[in-house]
Amino acid sequence: MNNKTLSHGKLTNRMLTLWSFLFVFFVSIKAEAHVGSSGVIVQKQVGKYNLLISVTPPDVVPGTAKVTVFVEQGRVSSIGARPIYFRSGDKGAPTHDVLTAVGTNRYEGDLWLMDSGSSSVELSLDGPDGKQQVVVPVVAVATALRDMPAGTGWGLAALGLLLIVMIITIIGASNADGVVLPGQPAPKTLGRRRLVGMGVGLVVVTLILVGWRSWWNSTAEDYRNLQLYTATPVRSSINIADAQRKLTIQFDTTGFRKKQIRRLFSYVIPDHGKLMHAFLVRTPGLGAFAHLHPDRVDTLQYTSALPPTLPGGKYLLYADIVYRSGFAETLTDTVDVPFIKISAEAAAAAKPTDTDDSWLVTEPMGVKANAVNVPHLDNDMVVCGKPGASVKLEDGSTMLWMDKPSQVLEASKLYTLKFAVADAQGKAVTLEPYLGMGGHAAILRSDGTVYIHLHPVGTYSMAAEGSLVNRIADTSRTFRFPNAVTFRDSIDAYVAKLKTLPEAEKNKLLMAGMPPMSHTMKTNNMVEFPYAFPRAGHYRIWVQVKRNGRVLTGVFDTQVNEPLL
Template sequence: MKPITSHTRIPGRAKWLVLSLFSLFYSFALSPLATAHVGSSGVIVQKQVGKYQLLISVKPPDVVPGTAIVTVFVEQGRVSSIGARPIYFRSGDKGAPTHDILTPIGANRYEGDLWLMDSGSSSIELSIDGPDGKQQVVVPVVAMATALRDMPNGTGFGLAAMGLLLIVMLVTIIGASNSDGVLIPGQKAPETLRRQRLVGMGIGLAVICLILTGWRSWWTSTAEDYRHEQLYQPTRINTSVHVANAQRQLTIQFDTTGFGSGQRSRRLFSFVLPDHGKLMHAFLVRTPGLDAFAHLHPNRRDTLNYESALPPLPGGNYLLYTDVVYRSGFAETLTDTVEIPALKTSPEAAANAKPTDIDDSWLLTEPMGVKASAVNIPHLDNDMIVCGKPGASSKLADGSTMIWMDKPSQILEAGKLYSLKFAVADAQGKATALEPYLGMGGHAVILRSDGSVYIHLHPVGTYSMAAEGSLVNRIADTARTFHYPNPARFSDSINTYIAKLKTLPEAEKNKLLAASMPGMSHAMKTNNMVEFPYAFPRAGHYRIWVQVKRNGQVLTGVFDTQVNEPLL
């Protein structure tokens, strides 16, 4: 083997490899430990565009930068190719990359990975091309880091050993270059050269230690910035209930005390958008039995405070899930727990109590009947067969019946995409027409028994209509950078719009809401049905509330189901 001296040149590619391994070792070995965080289950969209009916699933990364998995099922229409690209609200169409072509998998499935390079409100624009024409679909996606990664122990030990070897090699090379280059082949090295070698190795080790110390400081700072600035921090809310004039009032207040820690944690509360006509959708569910449910729409008292009169719910501990959408298309669910005191009122007072919003609704029903930690214990058996397939039914307040159609099996699988279809029959068992509820065919809320999984569903999927409209309008804007309008004027205009909606007859209100949500078109073949695409993210027991409107009354059906991990 030829000795390495000061006259020996290390090839450029080898030098690059040494430095790359060195960098890789320290970027992993010195990274701080992190704990796992459970993120969302992604975005599911089902809609008709032109002659195409599409079922779209987008699973955003839980670390950013990262790749989103985009899957498109073509349920109707002839498609030749589908392209996808991310478009951020801040940069708009002008700052977006070109489309990546999704890979066809089978006859009607297309899939691909799409890089999301920055955090913030974004969308995935799909470009569909084929014999049935060209169409575009915009899917709102919140690109936010929700997890920190742990490095496997085996990988850490391996990289540490490799890094130590590289350090020894570098120190040896530096020492040799400081002394051995002047040696005559075959001649014994004098004592002075050996001292020079040791001095060179010592200086080299000191320099390497300084470099590693600086590197460590930089990495720690970067990791802390990721943890405190980029990692998603949900907006905190303070919820309280007080009694005034024999009526319980719910107050929801945005908590801004943590805004000083970083710019990314800030929210522009003056720029909250109405989603199908409401600034806020608040859902209350009593624990542990999930036997009391309310869907409320609090009024905005000021920028930070919202209030709503509580319906005749029984006292107890409640989970609160509050959905809001901002002007950027950023949608989030704010959570809290609240103790609702029991209130004894006369039947006359209860009958005269008026809700804050005419579209508020609530339901008292049987508890789930199982503990939140129960596993593999079915608690609602299928009670009927519908068209040869298992189903379940729920009695509604007006005497009609809601039927869970086409339920694949008594126990469902986590991660599998389902179309949850529900039909309504009158007291005589005949199909009965449904009316729009907040401009759409229906709403559904799905909650895991321990409250750890929650989703507010619409017939077109798991995303917000207001977020879609905001992002579509931003893409149509030719400006590279978006400039917010005056916050006071914007909030005043929204308040005026909400007040106008409340004065309109139901038919006119639904017509106006439908016009503001053109992507909401999701007509059913029969007008007594409503369906929701969804994939349960985790195994467990789930309760499903399905809300429809009939004869001017909001009706809520409740169903329980068990979800197991998929069979391998």
């Protein structure tokens, strides 16, 4: 192994701050733009500023989002933040709230998100290095129901009962005492009038309470049906034709409740040039993996040919899509893939639905889903004084997990997951863009409850960012969707054209529509991803890069524990 090539010297200040910079994420099992963690991490260069941004949206809307900005490079005097909703745009957005400086080059603040749906957080930076603006896509949806603490409930009930008694007493007293004239004796009917008044008051209060309870139940039902996020259901299936297995993913609209807000399926937009990124992972063990890009058959149906070497079994399905509004979500399902015998000639002749499809069959994790503190990393080397892991790739090269701080990682702590590729002689190799980026990664917890599709810029969709940036530039107060059929057909034509372009031209077009990324390497053999594991458990990481026109996938396992207090 060429130590001169693989070693990258002393850690930079940027890496040190990354490891010491903690983000706390609230875990949600609901499926949003990913599964199992609700925060957004953005690593971006804008002007002279290198920024690391975390936005943790509330799990109840209206609610406050936690915004944290770390200025890795650049001189900043102040940072303002404001929410901008896709529907109302820039004209309907509030003014900026100033973030508070916490420590060196770190800014924090709470930002109210008052409406559900696709939104963004716009950051306005000002300082000696100039004024800049950054847009962070945020999916603001309610994912939780809040229960009132028992003590608070009993206390409010006691106060309410006291208030009711006082109201009834006051009504009875006013009905009786008002007939007593000054200096005159009280009439004999005074007591009866007081009781009648109290009875009438009791009836009135009861009617008010019944009406209030009906309103409360109706409001709670609307919250559950309209505001509480429910992932779009899909039905996935496998059909066999001409010794070829084909995956079909169909949006299931039959289960929508009458008041449920429906998705605008005609307005799905491409992300990295693909309308859908579907990941199939065999369970248990996670030993087989496929990253597919299904074709759209019609508004509700997508299909993709399965790799002929993909073994049969039960698979977890995660399919990422982005809507025109910038709303991104992950569709989840399980699918049984049938075993099929196919000759070597037929397997070699089989063509994928998309030339960018990739897959890998490897060893399972080797641990049970509930195993604790069982080492299962390939700890066969030390990189720059830190534990590392390496795997052989299909072309004979080696992928290394660089700068791994320890064998066991901590939940809720931000890491830069850095991976390098070297050839058989240990020399750095040149990586090519894969779908317009330096690389992609997918992370899955052993039980499937945490999933994320990672990019070097962070945990969000670049297509969502583009939609929201364009919406902010639009001066209209309300957004009007174009004709659904025309829009869908134009998107299908664009995606079809991308498939015909040479690789270099396609990547140039894709990269032109993406934000700048702040991780240019001295040697083009590395790719890195910012990520914070949301909770403890065993995780498998698939890292995908491209070399010599071939997609290569490296797989790594790691254990994550809760942080020590």
